[in-house]
Amino acid sequence: MAITESLLPVTSEQDPLSDSRSDPIPETRRRRPIKIHLAVFSGFLLIALYVALIVTHDGSVSKNGANEDGTVVESRARLAGVSEKRNERIWRFSDDQKTVAFAWNNTMLSWQRTAFHFQPEKNWMNDPNGPLFYKGWYHFFYQYNPNAAVWGDIVWGHAVSKDLIHWLYLPFAMVPDQWYDANGVWTGSATFLDDGSIVMLYTGSTDKFVQVQNLAYPEDPKDPLLLKWTKFSGNPVLVPPPGIGTKDFRDPTTAWKTSAGKWRITIGSKINRTGISLVYDTTDFKTYEKHDTLLHQVPNTGMWECVDFYPVSKTKANGLDTSVNGPDVKHIVKASMDDTRIDHYAIGTYYDSNATWVPDNPKIDVGISTGLRYDYGKYYASKTFYDQHKRRRILWGWIGESDSEAADVQKGWSSVQGIPRTVVLDTKTGKNLVQWPVKEIESLRLSSKKFHMKVEPGTVVPVDVGPAAQLDIEAEFKIKKDDLEVILGDDSVEDDKEFSCQTSGLSTVRGALGPFGFSVLADQSLSEQTPVYFYVTKGKDSKLRAFLCTDTSRSTKANDVVKPVYGSFVPVLKGEKLTMRILVDHSIVEAFGQGGRTCITSRVYPTKAIYGATKLFLFNNAIDATVTVSFKVWQMNSAFIHPYSAEDLGVSSRT
Amino acid sequence: MKNMKMMMMMMMVVVSEASMMVMVSEPNMIEQTCKETPDFNLCVSLLDSDPRGSSADTSGLALILVDKIKGLATKTLNEINGLYKRRPELKHALDECSRRYKTILNADVPEAIEAISKGVPKFGEDGVIDAGVEASVCERGFIGKSPLTNLTKSMQRISNVARAIVRMLL
Numbered sequence: 001m002a003i004t005e006s007l008l009p010v011t012s013e014q015d016p017l018s019d020s021r022s023d024p025i026p027e028t029r030r031r032r033p034i035k036i037h038l039a040v041f042s043g044f045l046l047i048a049l050y051v052a053l054i055v056t057h058d059g060s061v062s063k064n065g066a067n068e069d070g071t072v073v074e075s076r077a078r079l080a081g082v083s084e085k086r087n088e089r090i091w092r093f094s095d096d097q098k099t100v101a102f103a104w105n106n107t108m109l110s111w112q113r114t115a116f117h118f119q120p121e122k123n124w125m126n127d128p129n130g131p132l133f134y135k136g137w138y139h140f141f142y143q144y145n146p147n148a149a150v151w152g153d154i155v156w157g158h159a160v161s162k163d164l165i166h167w168l169y170l171p172f173a174m175v176p177d178q179w180y181d182a183n184g185v186w187t188g189s190a191t192f193l194d195d196g197s198i199v200m201l202y203t204g205s206t207d208k209f210v211q212v213q214n215l216a217y218p219e220d221p222k223d224p225l226l227l228k229w230t231k232f233s234g235n236p237v238l239v240p241p242p243g244i245g246t247k248d249f250r251d252p253t254t255a256w257k258t259s260a261g262k263w264r265i266t267i268g269s270k271i272n273r274t275g276i277s278l279v280y281d282t283t284d285f286k287t288y289e290k291h292d293t294l295l296h297q298v299p300n301t302g303m304w305e306c307v308d309f310y311p312v313s314k315t316k317a318n319g320l321d322t323s324v325n326g327p328d329v330k331h332i333v334k335a336s337m338d339d340t341r342i343d344h345y346a347i348g349t350y351y352d353s354n355a356t357w358v359p360d361n362p363k364i365d366v367g368i369s370t371g372l373r374y375d376y377g378k379y380y381a382s383k384t385f386y387d388q389h390k391r392r393r394i395l396w397g398w399i400g401e402s403d404s405e406a407a408d409v410q411k412g413w414s415s416v417q418g419i420p421r422t423v424v425l426d427t428k429t430g431k432n433l434v435q436w437p438v439k440e441i442e443s444l445r446l447s448s449k450k451f452h453m454k455v456e457p458g459t460v461v462p463v464d465v466g467p468a469a470q471l472d473i474e475a476e477f478k479i480k481k482d483d484l485e486v487i488l489g490d491d492s493v494e495d496d497k498e499f500s501c502q503t504s505g506l507s508t509v510r511g512a513l514g515p516f517g518f519s520v521l522a523d524q525s526l527s528e529q530t531p532v533y534f535y536v537t538k539g540k541d542s543k544l545r546a547f548l549c550t551d552t553s554r555s556t557k558a559n560d561v562v563k564p565v566y567g568s569f570v571p572v573l574k575g576e577k578l579t580m581r582i583l584v585d586h587s588i589v590e591a592f593g594q595g596g597r598t599c600i601t602s603r604v605y606p607t608k609a610i611y612g613a614t615k616l617f618l619f620n621n622a623i624d625a626t627v628t629v630s631f632k633v634w635q636m637n638s639a640f641i642h643p644y645s646a647e648d649l650g651v652s653s654r655t
Numbered sequence: 656m657k658n659m660k661m662m663m664m665m666m667m668v669v670v671s672e673a674s675m676m677v678m679v680s681e682p683n684m685i686e687q688t689c690k691e692t693p694d695f696n697l698c699v700s701l702l703d704s705d706p707r708g709s710s711a712d713t714s715g716l717a718l719i720l721v722d723k724i725k726g727l728a729t730k731t732l733n734e735i736n737g738l739y740k741r742r743p744e745l746k747h748a749l750d751e752c753s754r755r756y757k758t759i760l761n762a763d764v765p766e767a768i769e770a771i772s773k774g775v776p777k778f779g780e781d782g783v784i785d786a787g788v789e790a791s792v793c794e795r796g797f798i799g800k801s802p803l804t805n806l807t808k809s810m811q812r813i814s815n816v817a818r819a820i821v822r823m824l825l
Contacts, residue, residue, distance in 0.1 A: 247774025
């Protein structure tokens, strides 16, 4: 195969000046011929360095370290305007000059559609909206573009389910049909009033592109499907207050009760570069009183979207209604960072009297790059709700695509929702949340196989489970005690002070105690595979530290896909075994470490490891440690998500 | 009395600063913005050449660049159509390029325009980044030398500049 020219100017052999032939602005060139040639040339240098910088900064591993030039570093930092730029859609082509563009065919693209994750029949979806449980049905609303597989023309899609897994598509709940939401019916949240009725607050983009908050409620409270929604005649109920940008005021939360009996909500925004959450009190959801103080703010985090605020119990395993407060309760503030597209949360204390919240540890405040995340993969614009039916708090999160928009257009859809997760405070560590796929997902488990394997260092073992595109895997890993002791006692084993999955943890980089785990969505020859694994390192205090990672860098032969290495530290307490759960559903892989202390969601697009060719492997790439793995693998059924019909709803047909 | 003087002085400072701001900022909006992009010269030349540039705010400037992406994609598609006749042996790669550039015109550009206009810049960022990606994928489809290299590079450069400006809106 012939070598195609590199796309990156940095390796281009072509004279950059000749590029001006196709300069798209000939008039300018005529006016300033010399300057533009220089401009093109220096522009090239800048792009080259810029590309190099992106390459080293997009969360994936790079051997390219060309970021020495001070001016470029500065311009990059200013350009990004953020401490951590980690945009999924930043592209990086493989350095392999022999790679040619990948041509997707419909067989491959069809396989990518998930079997048991929520996704619309076609077109674009983003944020989860107003989840709730009402008269026996879970309701799920979502940002939806009815007209294309990319964002735009947003309406509220609507679906119902008895179990959070088997969904029925319903007609749109709300569409832009008023001046105050003419440019989009955007994200919102539901609140149950004391009498059991529902109010929905949502952001509208007005005919003048101003972000305002609107009130809607079910037209017929007796209808368990909540098919029809009425928009309040006095909308909008909130407009951007003085000092807040007209396009920086969106995504109201579920309301909670104050000790004085009022309702309180918070809405994300920003002032300059400081991410903030505004607070309002109301009694009727029609008129509001703004607090002069903020619920919370963190400098240099940029716009806060989709703020979520809720209590978690310090002692009990059940979830709490949003209004619960007391000595046994901590409060979570979550915000979705517009700059980095990361959902960050922090644990802290809420003060009802002055409507403020203070983080337990200011060093890992909301939005700080080293702070806590729901998910260390692709997971954004999430929202929780209290499920009064089963007394639990459930988290929804939007999982976008990591492929090109051309592929999205070709396959006709974009985005899925993560499997809903129960979310509780980790009562053992007290320092993080624990997220776990809702119990109901287990109803999809079909046949299972149990394994107990001892895996020597440097081995890869095929795991015979039949088809491997829809799996649920639960595994327990034990490192041989002797090996641990040898490593801990060996001073020559270097301390790993700054290990991270992204920079040092490629699944092929071998260490004393890792990586070991599963390769999912692999083909027989392992030419495509997505390893999900633990990496254990010796900290400077000679204590072991565990990391959970997902390496998508070899997940596909295709080159128009972003393939990062994701991951983070996982707290492992004394006496605990390393445990992992993985949900595999075609193009989505969700990994949960230590019962859900650390979660990683990734999108992968194999070209060979599809249909019957999809395999599962177990591997141990550690240098010194033998690992014993006990695990169970279930085949997962499809959830058969489809449009509703009278039969689905248990309604007997009319005649 | 003293207070009055102080106030007068402060007023003067404020007024003179304000007038300086006006003097300095208006003609330099484009340059100021372009300094924050990875390709100052390209950025300035693209925006200066557009009659809307001199009076545009940041999102206006971003929209002009999306327009440039649209113009370049249209131009490139025309070039691709011409190549079908001149270089029939490239049909396979040209088909892929055609599809990719149509994605720029039919998906990336409208997505970016709507997102930037409505104030959800992150989806605008998706659109302008993807324009560069589609161009790159097209380029890589040629076995041997690509006849579109210059156009590809132009698209990548505009995409990078547009992205930087869209990010200022976040």
